[in-house]
Amino acid sequence: MTTARFDYAPLLPPGLPAAAAKWTGLAKYSFVGGNNDMDQVPVEGLTAAANAAMLREGRTLATYGLASGPQGYLPLRTFIVGKLKRDASIDCTADDILVVSGSLQALDLVNHSLLAKGDTVIIERDCYQGSINRLTRLGVNIVGIPLDDDGMRMDALATALEDLKAKGIRPKYIYTIPTVQNPTGTIMPESRRCELLALSARYGVPIFEDDCYADLIWNGERPPALHAMDKTGSVIHIGSFSKSIAPALRVGYIVAPWEIMSRMLALKIDAGSGALEQMVLAEYCVPHFATHVPKATRGLRAKLETLMDALNEQFGTAAEFDEPKGGIFLWVKLPANVDAMKLYQAALKAGVSINPGPEWSVDKAYAGSHIRICFASPTHDEIREGIAVLADVCRQEFGVPERIANVEKRARG
Amino acid sequence: MTTARFDYAPLLPPGLPAAAAKWTGLAKYSFVGGNNDMDQVPVEGLTAAANAAMLREGRTLATYGLASGPQGYLPLRTFIVGKLKRDASIDCTADDILVVSGSLQALDLVNHSLLAKGDTVIIERDCYQGSINRLTRLGVNIVGIPLDDDGMRMDALATALEDLKAKGIRPKYIYTIPTVQNPTGTIMPESRRCELLALSARYGVPIFEDDCYADLIWNGERPPALHAMDKTGSVIHIGSFSKSIAPALRVGYIVAPWEIMSRMLALKIDAGSGALEQMVLAEYCVPHFATHVPKATRGLRAKLETLMDALNEQFGTAAEFDEPKGGIFLWVKLPANVDAMKLYQAALKAGVSINPGPEWSVDKAYAGSHIRICFASPTHDEIREGIAVLADVCRQEFGVPERIANVEKRARG
Numbered sequence: 001m002t003t004a005r006f007d008y009a010p011l012l013p014p015g016l017p018a019a020a021a022k023w024t025g026l027a028k029y030s031f032v033g034g035n036n037d038m039d040q041v042p043v044e045g046l047t048a049a050a051n052a053a054m055l056r057e058g059r060t061l062a063t064y065g066l067a068s069g070p071q072g073y074l075p076l077r078t079f080i081v082g083k084l085k086r087d088a089s090i091d092c093t094a095d096d097i098l099v100v101s102g103s104l105q106a107l108d109l110v111n112h113s114l115l116a117k118g119d120t121v122i123i124e125r126d127c128y129q130g131s132i133n134r135l136t137r138l139g140v141n142i143v144g145i146p147l148d149d150d151g152m153r154m155d156a157l158a159t160a161l162e163d164l165k166a167k168g169i170r171p172k173y174i175y176t177i178p179t180v181q182n183p184t185g186t187i188m189p190e191s192r193r194c195e196l197l198a199l200s201a202r203y204g205v206p207i208f209e210d211d212c213y214a215d216l217i218w219n220g221e222r223p224p225a226l227h228a229m230d231k232t233g234s235v236i237h238i239g240s241f242s243k244s245i246a247p248a249l250r251v252g253y254i255v256a257p258w259e260i261m262s263r264m265l266a267l268k269i270d271a272g273s274g275a276l277e278q279m280v281l282a283e284y285c286v287p288h289f290a291t292h293v294p295k296a297t298r299g300l301r302a303k304l305e306t307l308m309d310a311l312n313e314q315f316g317t318a319a320e321f322d323e324p325k326g327g328i329f330l331w332v333k334l335p336a337n338v339d340a341m342k343l344y345q346a347a348l349k350a351g352v353s354i355n356p357g358p359e360w361s362v363d364k365a366y367a368g369s370h371i372r373i374c375f376a377s378p379t380h381d382e383i384r385e386g387i388a389v390l391a392d393v394c395r396q397e398f399g400v401p402e403r404i405a406n407v408e409k410r411a412r413g
Numbered sequence: 414m415t416t417a418r419f420d421y422a423p424l425l426p427p428g429l430p431a432a433a434a435k436w437t438g439l440a441k442y443s444f445v446g447g448n449n450d451m452d453q454v455p456v457e458g459l460t461a462a463a464n465a466a467m468l469r470e471g472r473t474l475a476t477y478g479l480a481s482g483p484q485g486y487l488p489l490r491t492f493i494v495g496k497l498k499r500d501a502s503i504d505c506t507a508d509d510i511l512v513v514s515g516s517l518q519a520l521d522l523v524n525h526s527l528l529a530k531g532d533t534v535i536i537e538r539d540c541y542q543g544s545i546n547r548l549t550r551l552g553v554n555i556v557g558i559p560l561d562d563d564g565m566r567m568d569a570l571a572t573a574l575e576d577l578k579a580k581g582i583r584p585k586y587i588y589t590i591p592t593v594q595n596p597t598g599t600i601m602p603e604s605r606r607c608e609l610l611a612l613s614a615r616y617g618v619p620i621f622e623d624d625c626y627a628d629l630i631w632n633g634e635r636p637p638a639l640h641a642m643d644k645t646g647s648v649i650h651i652g653s654f655s656k657s658i659a660p661a662l663r664v665g666y667i668v669a670p671w672e673i674m675s676r677m678l679a680l681k682i683d684a685g686s687g688a689l690e691q692m693v694l695a696e697y698c699v700p701h702f703a704t705h706v707p708k709a710t711r712g713l714r715a716k717l718e719t720l721m722d723a724l725n726e727q728f729g730t731a732a733e734f735d736e737p738k739g740g741i742f743l744w745v746k747l748p749a750n751v752d753a754m755k756l757y758q759a760a761l762k763a764g765v766s767i768n769p770g771p772e773w774s775v776d777k778a779y780a781g782s783h784i785r786i787c788f789a790s791p792t793h794d795e796i797r798e799g800i801a802v803l804a805d806v807c808r809q810e811f812g813v814p815e816r817i818a819n820v821e822k823r824a825r826g
Contacts, residue, residue, distance in 0.1 A: 248688030275661030
């Protein structure tokens with residue numbers, strides 16, 4: 001179609017990320033990407049919701065923002081208010097909520113409202129790759145706080161805050177995924193949340209609370225959100241429907257005081273997030289969310305069992321993990337001689353995609369032998385088969401796991 | 414709900430735009446925002462499309478990107494390929510298309526792929542506010558090229574390119590809305606497109622072609638897209654379904670060579686654009702787009718007639734305008750003593766929202782007495798009533814139009 005090609009290279013600005021590679025499809029055994037379980041998408045309910053909402057008010061699609069203003073479709077915001085009250089003990093109004101295009105846009109809006117190059121932020125040492133990458137691209141200094149079974153360690157946080165203060169540095173925020181942490185799957189208990197809020201107040205550092213996996217807890221019980229426990233407006237809370245309903249619907253939300261919400265709104269110059277998805281979600285969630293989520297979570301829990309069994313069977317004691325309290329991923333420690341980045345590459349060639357630990361941690365050395373395995377999307381059979389292939393690859397590359405079978409289930413947690 | 418408030422002010426980075434004001438609803442007579450005609454939203458067709466697509470493949474919503482990869486839902490990209498061939502003479506494949514969250518995201522992705530602070534770009538002097546604002550925020554130097562009845566003036570462009578070359582400046586792109594220009598409504602003829610491509614090639618400056626209003630042409634006839642006439646990959650083409658189907662669906666697209674597409678993909682870190690909206694659009698558009706658009710356009714044309722009649726009746730010779738060849742807006746020149754920014758404020762108080770010219774031009778002085786009037790969203794009655802109110806406000810503030818009635822219709826074009 002073209003002859004002498006125009007050369008864009010001299011026009012590219014400095015600091016651009018590397019060019020994307022061509023997409024070649026999902027791996028046969030895909031344990032990455034935060035995808036969900038196809039069987040759990042409430043297709044009939046969403047279809048009925050689309051019907052009802054469209055026939056009643058589809059005409060409003062003619063107006064940007066559905067005449068609900070830039071903060072998003074009002075019935076969806078109203079639903080979120082009720083959901084947050086019921087599930088997370090958050091008291092807020094529809095005016096405190098900004099509907100966004102997935103929690104990734106929430107990350108961008110919060111970051112761009114608060115961060116400049118050279119700023120410092122505090123996050124959990126092992127953390128969602130998308131959060132780490134965004135901060136790296138912004139040229140922000142990242143201080144990683146180690147985690148234990150109860151999430152971010154407060155002794156380490158206190159030390160870090162004091163050290164920074166001694167250097168005259170006030171971090172811009174403390175980012176945490178306190179409720180089903182990614183990748184560790186921990187839930188921060190209420191007492192530790194109190195400590196975190198006290199440290200936040202003492203050092204004048206706001207908390208950025210990412211609750212996007214919080215709906216998926218096996219027993220359905222969770223502590224109040226940090227936002228709910230705060231009385232000063234120092235917590236910016238974000239959430240998502242990607243995990244509870246469907247990830248390809250790009251709908252998330254931010255709960256924040258107007259002082260910072262008004263800054264985020266000024267940066268949200270996209271003429272609103274997708275209105276049909278907001279309409280369908282509101283219509284579906286009002287009657288069905290509270291029953292759908294426990295059902296979906298039971299399905300995820302069953303897949304986790306299959307994954308843990310497969311790991312125990314295939315890897316034996318070579319795979320160490322704490323049983324997560326909810327979510328869609330398992331954080332697995334392999335023997336120290338396993339290079340997770342190399343394992344990732346070799347497994348991909350064998351049709352198995354996993355997340356290598358160094359991409360999910362700010363401490364690349366610590367996470368060098370860790371991998372993250374997402375278990376929501378593959379079927380039970382695919383989980384068993386994929387983990388068997390992964391074990392074979394790992395054995396070929398690193399000599400572990402040794403060829404053993406049916407060892408006793410072993411979990412640290 | 415809170416007591417001593419956390420103060421975010423010391424944490425805000427430099428260069429942040431001003432805080433947003435609280436949204437207070439749409440004006441009674443709203444002639445802004447690019448909204449569409451409620452009566453033209455194909456509600457039944459979109460509803461049926463949602464039904465069919467959801468029941469057939471709603472399960473795929475469990476996977477980010479619907480397993481179509483990061484460039485967007487494949488059936489939609491395939492539809493776009495056929496539409497662009499038919500309407501704009503563009504030869505491309507689905508691999509050349511990136512589906513985005515409205516053409517605003519297209520603007521962002523192109524800008525962030527090519528621009529750094531201090532760079533220079535060329536745009537049409539009178540231009541879409543969102544494009545101007547984005548460039549201003551990026552700290553880019555904007556060179557505005559005046560327009561005539563055939564769009565961007567090539568003599569002025571040649572002079573600007575030569576002047577910049579003499580200063581050692583290579584602009585990053587020439588941004589143009591050649592097919593139903595915003596705000597002037599002009600269409601650049603094919604011969605001038607040839608000239609533009611020749612200048613682009615001579616100076617090594619790529620063209621950024623924004624065709625987002627191009628579907629709405631009264632007689633349905635349009636020249637080939639610049640992208641179609643180019644043989645070198647020097648044209649980045651963007652389009653949207655906001656104007657042809659519904660603006661609250663946030664779906665647009667970019668057509669670009671892989672060299673620059675791969676850079677935009679690396680910057681599109683949103684886990685894909687809304688999948689339900691892509692599914693519904695593909696399902697609806699394949700059978701219905703070609704018949705829906707002319708029908709919608711006829712409705713717009715009728716509203717334009719009402720608007721021009723109302724302006725002639727209320728403003729007489731005080732309102733000068735060229736009849737646009739398509740689109741949803743009219744660019745109106747008022748007498749030189751009318752300050753469009755003041756008129757905008759006074760009209761808003763009276764319940765009429767308009768776009769003041771200085772916000773839609775890089776030459777604030779030139780556009781000081783211009784206003785942009787969007788006519789798709791208000792009803793015929795609202796157009797007549799709103800323009801009458803606007804004339805009253807203008808008369809009170811500036812003494813024009815004089816109180817005359819039923820003057821002869823007068824349009825320059």
